[in-house]
Amino acid sequence: xxxxxxFAAPPNARAYPLHxxxxxxxxxxxxxxxxxxxxxxxxxxxxxxxxxxxxxLLHEPLAGRGYRVVAVDxxxxxxxxxPAEDESAYAQDELAWDVLAQAGALEGPVHLLGxxxxxxxxxxAVLLDHSPFRSLTLIASGPAQISDxxxxxxxxxxxxxxxxxxxxxxxxxxxxxxxxxxxGPARGIGGMEQLRRRWLGNKPAQLRATGHQLCTEPNRxxxxxxxxxxxxxxxGAHDDTWPVALLDDMAVRLKARRTVxxxxxxSPNTDQPMPTARALADFWDGLQPNTD
Numbered sequence: 001x002x003x004x005x006x007f008a009a010p011p012n013a014r015a016y017p018l019h020x021x022x023x024x025x026x027x028x029x030x031x032x033x034x035x036x037x038x039x040x041x042x043x044x045x046x047x048x049x050x051x052x053x054x055x056x057l058l059h060e061p062l063a064g065r066g067y068r069v070v071a072v073d074x075x076x077x078x079x080x081x082x083p084a085e086d087e088s089a090y091a092q093d094e095l096a097w098d099v100l101a102q103a104g105a106l107e108g109p110v111h112l113l114g115x116x117x118x119x120x121x122x123x124x125a126v127l128l129d130h131s132p133f134r135s136l137t138l139i140a141s142g143p144a145q146i147s148d149x150x151x152x153x154x155x156x157x158x159x160x161x162x163x164x165x166x167x168x169x170x171x172x173x174x175x176x177x178x179x180x181x182x183x184g185p186a187r188g189i190g191g192m193e194q195l196r197r198r199w200l201g202n203k204p205a206q207l208r209a210t211g212h213q214l215c216t217e218p219n220r221x222x223x224x225x226x227x228x229x230x231x232x233x234x235x236g237a238h239d240d241t242w243p244v245a246l247l248d249d250m251a252v253r254l255k256a257r258r259t260v261x262x263x264x265x266x267s268p269n270t271d272q273p274m275p276t277a278r279a280l281a282d283f284w285d286g287l288q289p290n291t292d
Contacts, residue, residue: 010059010069018072020101026079028052030059030069039066040134040284041106045099046071047116047140047267048154048210051078051198054115057273058280065281067111072102074121076206078198083205090209096124103132111284113137115269116241117210120217123224130229135287137232137280140266142242143250144219150241154211161204170199221253231256232283236264236271257283 009015010030017024032038042062044055052071059069075098076082076090083089099121103110112133114122119141126136145151160169224231233251235244237260244260251258259279264271 008056010056010063012063013059018070018102018105020098020105022098022101023075023081025075025098025102026052026073028056028059028069028071030063032063032066032068036064037066038068040111041068041070041108042111042113042280042284043099043103043106044069044071045074045112045114045118045122046077047114047118048214049199049202049207050115050118051201053078053198054267055269058269058277061274061277062281065277065285067281067284070102070106070110074098074118074206076203078201082203084203085205087205087209090206092121092124092213093128095121095210096128099125100129100132109134111135111137113139113280114141115139116141116266117214120213123220126227126229127220127223130227133229135230135232135284136224137234137283138250139268139276140235140239140241140247142246143221145217146214146241147243151215154215158208158211161208166200166202166204170196173199221250225254230283230287232259232280233257234259234261234268234276234279236261236266236268238265241266259283 009028012033013028013030015026015028018027044052046052046054052073055069055071062069073080074095103112109132112122112126112135114120116139119138122136122138126133146154157169160172164172231254233247233254233256235247238244239247248258261268261272261275261279264276268276
């Protein structure tokens with residue numbers, strides 16, 4: 001079922017399955033409008049319990065700056081299919097190879113962007129092969145595992161998924177008063193019923209496997225720093241999932257551009273979309289040929 005039944009689509013966007021050698025992935029694709037000089041393509045990866053709709057408010061301003069935006073549901077997320085119970089299908093390397101296949105299905109080197117869990121998957125893809133990418137942007141995505149408090153919430157979710165159905169777990173999530181990293185509603189993409197339907201589209205094995213990754217991810221900053229790819233670390237001014245100080249330090253180690261978006265927390269893309277889009281486009285503009 002199309003996400004457009006649940007979420008408001010960006011202007012002029014097209015929702016379709018992006019076919020790759022590793023299967024089809026649901027995307028929302030916003031072209032550069034007529035009269036605007038095309039500057040490149042951006043591939044956006046959502047976070048844990050998230051979806052391509054988390055980037056809805058970025059499409060129009062980025063397309064207006066010359067960037068085609070392609071936001072994707074990863075394997076087992078919302079509208080992209082995947083096994084319901086086989087957690088091995090969602091090993092981080094498997095998801096990273098999916099990203100490389102998605103990039104290959106788009107035209108030319110792409111700017112890769114990942115939010116939260118999506119940032120760690122993006123990092124894994126770049127470490128496998130950076131050649132399909134023009135740059136890497138990590139939004140609210142830290143150097144290693146998530147904070148202790150968030151690990152406890154993710155563990156509760158994983159334990160619940162082992163014994164309860166998806167609808168039952170959704171009700172338990174609401175009762176828990178979830179943070180965004182455990183399914184809290186992101187502003188700008190729809191009401192609670194839309195979010196519930198998105199939740200029910202996720203595959204339980206994907207949530208269990210990626211939840212485990214969030215709690216056990218090693219620090220791979222040194223590896224990433226050795227990759228010759230321009231990088232950008234962007235976050236809100238406050239983040240319970242990875243403390244902002246950790247993101248500051250990671251940016252220094254990566255020699256990355258660093259942006260802190262005032263008034264935003266773990267999801268600058270929904271909390272403060274316009275300044276977030278401006279910071280993203282400014283970074284990419286600086287990488288264009290013949291620019292200072």
